[in-house]
Amino acid sequence: MSETIIYTMIALSAIGILAAVILYFVAQKFKVYEDPRIDEVETALPGANCGGCGFAGCRAFAEACVKENDLADLFCPVGGNDCMTDVAAVLGLEAVKQDPRVAVLRCNGSCDHRPKTNQYDGALSCAAAAALYSGDTGCQYGCLSHGDCAVSCDFDALHMNPETGLPEVVDEKCVACGACVEACPKSLFELRKRGPKDRKIYVACRNEDKGGVAKKSCEVACIGCSKCFKVCPFDAIVMNNNLAFIDSDKCKLCRKCVPECPTNSILEIGFPPRKIKTDLPPKPAAKKEAPAKPEVKGSEETKTDNSDQK
Amino acid sequence: MLKTFKLGGVHPAENKLSASKAIEKLTLPKSVFIPVAQHIGAPAQALVKKGDQVKVGQLIAKSGGFVSANIHSSVSGTVKKVDLSMDSSGYPKQGIFIDVAGDEWEEGIDTSSTLVENFEADSKKIIDKINAAGIVGLGGATFPTHVKLMPPQGMKAEMLLINGVECEPYLTSDHRLMLEKAPELLVGIRILMCALEVQKAYIGIENNKPDAIAHLQELTKGDRSIEVVPLKVKYPQGGEKQLIKAVTGREVPSGALPIAVGAVVNNVGTALAVYEAVQKNKPLIERVVTITGKSVAKPSNFLVRIGTPVQELIDAAGGLPEDSGKIISGGPMMGKAVANTDIPVTKGTSGILIMQDKEAKRDKVKTCIRCTRCVTVCPMGLEPYYLMTVSEKQIWENAENHHIMDCIECGSCSYTCPADRPLLDYIRLGKGKVGNIIRSRKQ
Numbered sequence: 030m031s032e033t034i035i036y037t038m039i040a041l042s043a044i045g046i047l048a049a050v051i052l053y054f055v056a057q058k059f060k061v062y063e064d065p066r067i068d069e070v071e072t073a074l075p076g077a078n079c080g081g082c083g084f085a086g087c088r089a090f091a092e093a094c095v096k097e098n099d100l101a102d103l104f105c106p107v108g109g110n111d112c113m114t115d116v117a118a119v120l121g122l123e124a125v126k127q128d129p130r131v132a133v134l135r136c137n138g139s140c141d142h143r144p145k146t147n148q149y150d151g152a153l154s155c156a157a158a159a160a161l162y163s164g165d166t167g168c169q170y171g172c173l174s175h176g177d178c179a180v181s182c183d184f185d186a187l188h189m190n191p192e193t194g195l196p197e198v199v200d201e202k203c204v205a206c207g208a209c210v211e212a213c214p215k216s217l218f219e220l221r222k223r224g225p226k227d228r229k230i231y232v233a234c235r236n237e238d239k240g241g242v243a244k245k246s247c248e249v250a251c252i253g254c255s256k257c258f259k260v261c262p263f264d265a266i267v268m269n270n271n272l273a274f275i276d277s278d279k280c281k282l283c284r285k286c287v288p289e290c291p292t293n294s295i296l297e298i299g300f301p302p303r304k305i306k307t308d309l310p311p312k313p314a315a316k317k318e319a320p321a322k323p324e325v326k327g328s329e330e331t332k333t334d335n336s337d338q339k
Numbered sequence: 340m341l342k343t344f345k346l347g348g349v350h351p352a353e354n355k356l357s358a359s360k361a362i363e364k365l366t367l368p369k370s371v372f373i374p375v376a377q378h379i380g381a382p383a384q385a386l387v388k389k390g391d392q393v394k395v396g397q398l399i400a401k402s403g404g405f406v407s408a409n410i411h412s413s414v415s416g417t418v419k420k421v422d423l424s425m426d427s428s429g430y431p432k433q434g435i436f437i438d439v440a441g442d443e444w445e446e447g448i449d450t451s452s453t454l455v456e457n458f459e460a461d462s463k464k465i466i467d468k469i470n471a472a473g474i475v476g477l478g479g480a481t482f483p484t485h486v487k488l489m490p491p492q493g494m495k496a497e498m499l500l501i502n503g504v505e506c507e508p509y510l511t512s513d514h515r516l517m518l519e520k521a522p523e524l525l526v527g528i529r530i531l532m533c534a535l536e537v538q539k540a541y542i543g544i545e546n547n548k549p550d551a552i553a554h555l556q557e558l559t560k561g562d563r564s565i566e567v568v569p570l571k572v573k574y575p576q577g578g579e580k581q582l583i584k585a586v587t588g589r590e591v592p593s594g595a596l597p598i599a600v601g602a603v604v605n606n607v608g609t610a611l612a613v614y615e616a617v618q619k620n621k622p623l624i625e626r627v628v629t630i631t632g633k634s635v636a637k638p639s640n641f642l643v644r645i646g647t648p649v650q651e652l653i654d655a656a657g658g659l660p661e662d663s664g665k666i667i668s669g670g671p672m673m674g675k676a677v678a679n680t681d682i683p684v685t686k687g688t689s690g691i692l693i694m695q696d697k698e699a700k701r702d703k704v705k706t707c708i709r710c711t712r713c714v715t716v717c718p719m720g721l722e723p724y725y726l727m728t729v730s731e732k733q734i735w736e737n738a739e740n741h742h743i744m745d746c747i748e749c750g751s752c753s754y755t756c757p758a759d760r761p762l763l764d765y766i767r768l769g770k771g772k773v774g775n776i777i778r779s780r781k782q
Contacts, residue, residue: 146678146679150700151761151764152761152764152765154764154768157761157764157765160767160771161428163425163429163430163678169429169430
C-alpha cells in the first residue's frame with residue numbers, strides 16, 4: 030500500500046520536474062520582450078478604460094505612448110495635463126498641454142421650445158429612431174430625447190431631464206472622453222474648452238435650415254441672421270449653412286453676442302446675473318421693440334436657472 | 340397540397356377590404372412633387388429648371404448610373420422649382436415641383452387601351468426600352484428592373500417568376516391588376532421572358548385570391564410556357580427568396596441574389612409597366628395604390644400619378660377618419676409610418692394604410708421570456724432575439740457572424756413576440772451598421 034503511494038509521489042515529482050524544465054526552456058525560447066516603461070505609464074494613467082484617447086483602453090494607450098516616442102498626438106482627456114506630465118516624466122519626453130474640455134449639448138429644443146409634430150413608439154434608442162426618420166418634431170437636427178448619450182457615459186456625467194426631454198451634462202464629472210459625441214446620431218455634443226469657473230457661451234442649436242423654417246420648428250433655433258457674427262470683437266463666430274458656431278478656442282466670454290440673438294439660441298452658463306440696463310418697463314411707444322426686450326429678460330432668467338442646476 | 344416555403348412564416352389577419360373595388364383613376368392633383376431618388380441606387384440628375392414647361396411622360400431627371408432609373412414627368416404644366424422637400428422619413432430630399440396645367444402627353448405615347456400583342460423579340464432593345472422608361476420593381480423594393488434583366492457574367496436565368504402573392508395584409512393593388520389587366524400582364528410577362536431569354540414563367544398567387552388564379556389560368560390555358568402556381572397563404576411569401584423556395588423548391592444561398600439559382604423575380608405591377616413601356620411607349624408615370632383602413636369610408640384602389648400628395652388619396656377615400664392613429668405607406672407588416680400627409684406617392688408606394696388609434700399603439704416592452712417564437716417564425720432561419728440583443732449592445736461582429744445581413748425585414752419576429760419586444764427595430768439598426776462596416780472593409 031505504502032509502496033503505491035511512494036511510487037506515485039516519485040512519478041508525479043519526476044513529471045513535475047520534467048515539465049518545469051521544459052517550460053523553462055520554452056519560456057526562454059519564446060520570450061517576448063516588453064518594455065517595462067509600459068507598466069509604469071499604465072500606472073500613471075487613470076485606468077478608466079473609457080477609450081477617450083482613441084485607443085482600446087489604458088494599456089493600449091500606454092503602449093502607444095512608449096512606441097511613438099513623441100506625445101504630440103497623444104492625450105488622455107480623463108487624466109488631463111497632470112496625468113500627461115506624469116507620463117512624460119516616465120518616458121523622459123515633453124507633454125503637450127491641452128486645455129481641459131467639457132461636453133456641451135448643442136440643442137435647446139425642450140418640450141416647451143419645440144412642439145411635437147408626431148409620436149414615436151418604436152425602440153427607445155436614438156440610433157434606431159434616427160435610422161428611421163427625422164424625429165418627432167419639425168426639426169430634423171435636434172435631440173431625439175431617447176438618451177443614448179446618457180447610456181454611453183461611463184462617468185455618470187450625463188442624465189436625461191424628463192421635464193425638458195434633453196440630456197444635461199454635470200460639468201464636474203465630465204472628463205471629455207467623447208463617448209457621448211460618438212453615441213449621438215445627430216452629432217449634438219461638442220467638446221468645448223472649459224472656461225474659468227465652468228463658464229461657457231455657445232450656440233445651442235445645429236439647425237441648418239433657413240431662418241423661417243428653423244424658427245417654425247423650434248422657437249430657440251439659430252436662424253442664421255449673423256447678428257452675433259457682426260458683433261463679435263474676437264472673430265470667434267463662424268457662420269456656416271444658416272448656422273452660427275462659436276469657436277471656444279477664440280471666444281473670450283465677453284457675452285456681447287448673447288443679447289444680440291433674436292431667438293435666444295446663444296446660451297450663457299455659469300455667469301453671474303447681468304446688471305440689466307433695460308430694467309425699466311418698456312415704453313408703450315416703442316411697440317416694435319417692446320416684445321423683444323421682455324423676451325430677452327425672460328430667457329436670462331431661465332439661463333440663470335440653468336446655471337443653478339449645473 | 341398547396342405549395343409554400345418551409346421555414347417560418349406567420350399568418351396575420353388579411354383584412355383585404357378593397358379587394359372588390361375596381362381600379363379608379365384619381366383626378367389630377369393641382370401640383371406634384373417628384374423626388375429624384377425613388378429607387379435603390381444613385382439618385383437621378385434633374386434635367387429641368389424653374390419655369391420649364393413639361394408634358395406627361397417627358398424625361399425630367401436622368402438616371403445617375405447603372406443602378407439607377409430615369410424619372411419622367413407624371414403631369415403636364417410648369418416646373419415650379421427644383422428643391423428639397425420632406426419625404427416619408429422626414430428628411431429633406433431633392434425633387435421637382437410641378438404645377439399642373441391640363442393633361443398634355445408627350446408625342447409617341449399610345450394612351451389608348453387597345454391590346455398590342457406582337458413585339459420585336461430583341462432582348463437588348465427591350466431592356467433599353469425598359470431602362471429608358473425608368474421602370475423599377477413596383478412591389479415596394481424599387482430595384483431598377485433593367486439591372487435585374489441583365490444577369491452578371493457567368494450566370495444564366497432559367498425561369499421568370501412573377502410575384503402576384505401580395506402577402507401584405509390590406510393591400511389589393513396587385514390583386515386588382517391581375518383581374519383587370521390580365522391580357523396586358525401576360526404580354527408583359529412574355530416580353531420579360533424574351534428579354535431574359537427564358538422559356539418558362541411562373542405566376543405565384545396566394546390562395547386567398549381564387550378569382551385571380553382562375554382568371555389567369557383561364558387565359559394561360561394552352562400556353563405551356565406560363566404557369567399559374569396557387570400558393571398557400573403565408574406571410575412573407577412575397578419575399579423574393581420565399582417565393583423562389585415556394586414555387587421551385589430552390590433555396591437562394593446566404594448573401595446571394597436569386598439569379599444564383601437561376602431565377603428572376605418581378606412583381607405583376609412591374610410586368611404591366613414593362614408592357615406599357617415596350618408596347619405603348621409609356622414611361623412609368625403612374626401606379627395603382629390601395630388606400631385602406633378599417634375606419635376609412637371608402638377603401639379603394641386608385642391609379643395615381645407619381646408625385647401626387649398622399650393627402651389627395653386620403654381625401655378621395657373619404658377623408659381622414661377621426662380615430663386615425665397612424666398613416667402607413669405600404670402594408671402593416673413592412674410599411675413605414677409617415678410623419679405628414681404632404682409626402683408624394685412614389686414608384687414604390689403600393690398602398691396607404693390608415694390605422695385606427697387603438698390598433699396602431701404598440702404595447703409596452705416586456706422582458707424576453709425565451710419562448711423562441713421569433714426563431715420559429717423567421718423565414719430566413721435567423722435568431723431574431725439574439726440579433727436584437729447584439730444590436731442593442733452594439734456587438735457588430737457577432738451580429739455579422741449570425742448573418743444579420745440575411746434579414747429581409749419582414750417583421751414576423753416583432754409581430755409574433757408575446758413580450759412585444761421591438762426586435763426588428765434593433766435588427767434594422769444593426770443591419771445598417773453592419774452593412775456600413777462591410778462596405779468600408781471592401782474599400
